[in-house]
Amino acid sequence: MPMAKLVAFLLVLSVIAMLQTMVLASYGQGAHDYDQKHSGPRSLKSYPKSRKMIAYLERILHDTDGEPKPHYDVSSITKSLDLQGSIETDGSIISTASQDFGHLYSAQPLALIKPSGPDDIARVVKAASLTPHVTVAAKGNAHSVSGQAMTDGGLVIDMRSTEENHFRLLTIDGRSPNYIDVSGGALWEDVLTRCVSEFGLAPRSWTDYLGLTVGGTLSNAGVSGQAFRYGPQISNVMELDVVTGKGDITICSETQNPELFFSVLGGLGQFGIITRARVKLQTAPDMVRWIRVVYSEFEEFTRDAEFLVSQKEGESFDYVEGFVFSNNDDPVNGWPSVPLDPNHGFNPALIPSTAGSVLYCLEVAFQYRKNDQPSTVDTAVSGLVKGLSYVEGLKFEVEVRYVEFLLRLKRVEEEAKGSGVWDAPHPWLNLFISKSGIADFDRTVFKKMLKYGISGPILIYPLLRSKWDNRTSAALPDSEIFYLVALLRSVPEGPLVEKSVAQNREIVEWCIKEGLDFKQYLPHYQTKEDWKRHFGNQWTRFVERKASFDPMAILAPGQKIFKRTQHP
Numbered sequence: 034m035p036m037a038k039l040v041a042f043l044l045v046l047s048v049i050a051m052l053q054t055m056v057l058a059s060y061g062q063g064a065h066d067y068d069q070k071h072s073g074p075r076s077l078k079s080y081p082k083s084r085k086m087i088a089y090l091e092r093i094l095h096d097t098d099g100e101p102k103p104h105y106d107v108s109s110i111t112k113s114l115d116l117q118g119s120i121e122t123d124g125s126i127i128s129t130a131s132q133d134f135g136h137l138y139s140a141q142p143l144a145l146i147k148p149s150g151p152d153d154i155a156r157v158v159k160a161a162s163l164t165p166h167v168t169v170a171a172k173g174n175a176h177s178v179s180g181q182a183m184t185d186g187g188l189v190i191d192m193r194s195t196e197e198n199h200f201r202l203l204t205i206d207g208r209s210p211n212y213i214d215v216s217g218g219a220l221w222e223d224v225l226t227r228c229v230s231e232f233g234l235a236p237r238s239w240t241d242y243l244g245l246t247v248g249g250t251l252s253n254a255g256v257s258g259q260a261f262r263y264g265p266q267i268s269n270v271m272e273l274d275v276v277t278g279k280g281d282i283t284i285c286s287e288t289q290n291p292e293l294f295f296s297v298l299g300g301l302g303q304f305g306i307i308t309r310a311r312v313k314l315q316t317a318p319d320m321v322r323w324i325r326v327v328y329s330e331f332e333e334f335t336r337d338a339e340f341l342v343s344q345k346e347g348e349s350f351d352y353v354e355g356f357v358f359s360n361n362d363d364p365v366n367g368w369p370s371v372p373l374d375p376n377h378g379f380n381p382a383l384i385p386s387t388a389g390s391v392l393y394c395l396e397v398a399f400q401y402r403k404n405d406q407p408s409t410v411d412t413a414v415s416g417l418v419k420g421l422s423y424v425e426g427l428k429f430e431v432e433v434r435y436v437e438f439l440l441r442l443k444r445v446e447e448e449a450k451g452s453g454v455w456d457a458p459h460p461w462l463n464l465f466i467s468k469s470g471i472a473d474f475d476r477t478v479f480k481k482m483l484k485y486g487i488s489g490p491i492l493i494y495p496l497l498r499s500k501w502d503n504r505t506s507a508a509l510p511d512s513e514i515f516y517l518v519a520l521l522r523s524v525p526e527g528p529l530v531e532k533s534v535a536q537n538r539e540i541v542e543w544c545i546k547e548g549l550d551f552k553q554y555l556p557h558y559q560t561k562e563d564w565k566r567h568f569g570n571q572w573t574r575f576v577e578r579k580a581s582f583d584p585m586a587i588l589a590p591g592q593k594i595f596k597r598t599q600h601p
């Protein structure tokens with residue numbers, strides 16, 4: 034990359050930091066995991082295109098035991114489909130389905146299907162099942178970072194084309210409207226704005242960034258600063274419509290087809306395509322007091338964060354997150370990334386002289402209604418803040434509308450799109466790390482390996498296992514308190530991409546070597562051994578669920594867990 038372009042890139046990143054992009058895009062996964070030793074470097078964006086494709090093909094060959102796929106005439110598959118929606122085979126259109134937010138992998142599908150609803154999707158899955166090799170990938174908003182929503186030579190289903198299919202408020206108990214039916218292809222940001230503006234209601238559990246589809250986050254978990262109280266998004270759905278890998282259209286819930294329901298939630302798209310979700314709602318607050326406080330000691334930061342997430346509703350904040358930043362004036366990774374308002378200054382003279390290479394920021398929010406007395410809100414907030422052991426003077430606070438708070442990364446997205454940073458490679462790594470290992474992780478990874486930052490936010494906040502349902506397919510560490518750690522890197526094309534990928538791999542290897550109780554969130558692995566280790570004692574259940582609901586391994590091939598078979 035020419036120097037001028039690199040400088041421009043860094044400048045834009047620093048503007049983003051000023052805008053509190055602490056979550057430039059929360060979450061994703063480390064591209065190219067630690068087992069690259071099995072097959073060497075892969076289709077990094079930094080490769081010239083032809084080489085990239087060759088590397089990609091090599092990976093596919095590796096994954097399919099060296100069996101090259103036959104070339105299909107797409108019309109032979111699609112002509113009998115008789116869909117209400119459309120089938121795109123034009124190269125420029127289907128190439129939109131060959132990329133994702135990571136910009137690290139690419140895979141060219143045979144066709145891009147824009148279904149009108151579950152019937153179309155079921156027909157596509159059934160048509161694929163009549164071939165020996167064709168796979169089907171549901172694509173939400175393609176905000177995965179390692180090709181999870183892609184298929185090489187298969188059919189991509191653009192779920193966004195169904196986003197208008199459902200939006201129906203339900204009155205379950207005859208009094209309060211507690212649930213809403215939304216399409217699996219709907220974006221959470223649209224669910225939010227419509228629920229609030231039309232009904233004054235809102236879902237309870239979110240992701241930091243809302244340009245993600247309902248089906249995409251429910252296939253993983255969906256976590257943010259509300260998950261300590263309400264659990265992840267997968268703990269906040271009551272019912273789903275699913276098209277299974279057999280092409281069956283099925284309604285499922287805790288009581289109706291429960292095995293399918295719990296398989297699909299956190300199921301990485303392996304068991305069915307979610308076409309409708311019934312989501313729990315609560316009364317939407319009007320305003321949010323949004324606060325950041327800085328810590329120099331990790332132990333104090335974690336003690337306060339764990340205390341806040343362990344308190345009852347009404348006795349704590351409504352949102353608890355945190356991040357690590359470098360103890361220096363770097364505009365992206367250091368002190369300037371903390372203030373919530375460009376007019377707030379960060380006074381480094383307040384940092385204790387005992388502070389190390391990194392500092393910690395606890396980010397909390399308190400929600401309230403317009404007609405709550407300001408003095409009541411002030412008293413409640415100051416009562417909560419008073420108990421925290423942050424560095425005196427390093428507290429930043431703003432008042433924002435509730436919807437603005439939840440859409441806080443929208444503006445960041447727009448800025449980043451305008452500057453091109455949004456389209457940069459994102460070699461992310463997301464981990465769930467048990468409380469027992471988090472201090473060691475801090476000592477080695479934050480304080481040493483990442484002390485100069487990662488060109489993007491490093492999130493860390495505690496979650497409670499008891500708010501998750503063990504029957505879902507999500508893989509978690511064992512302990513009640515575990516931390517989400519997210520390395521949300523945004524790097525320019527070039528050698529930094531491979532360096533970041535290598536560092537992610539080194540971190541995962543270190544976790545394994547030290548025996549940490551951890552899981553990757555939004556996992557990305559290449560070998561069966563790694564997937565078995567990832568799921569641990571849930572692996573057998575995961576395999577049995579696959580055999581029940583997608584026996585030919587047609588769905589979500591981009592996760593690289595199962596190989597397509599010709600017979601159930």
Ligand code: FAD
Nearest residue numbers: 058059060173174175176177240241246248249256302307
């Ligand atoms: P896609 O990337 O399109 O698909 C993801 C997987 O789900 C694929 O395997 C796909 O085949 C499958 N899939 C898609 N739709 C369906 C469906 N309807 N039914 C079944 N399977 C389906 N995650 C968090 O938990 N919290 C965050 O705060 C957060 N912030 C993010 C911010 C940014 C900027 C980005 C890029 C990602 C973030 N994520 C976060 C991660 C995000 O939740 C996952 O990457 C999610 O999969 C993306 O949703 P998507 O709709 O783009 O799904």
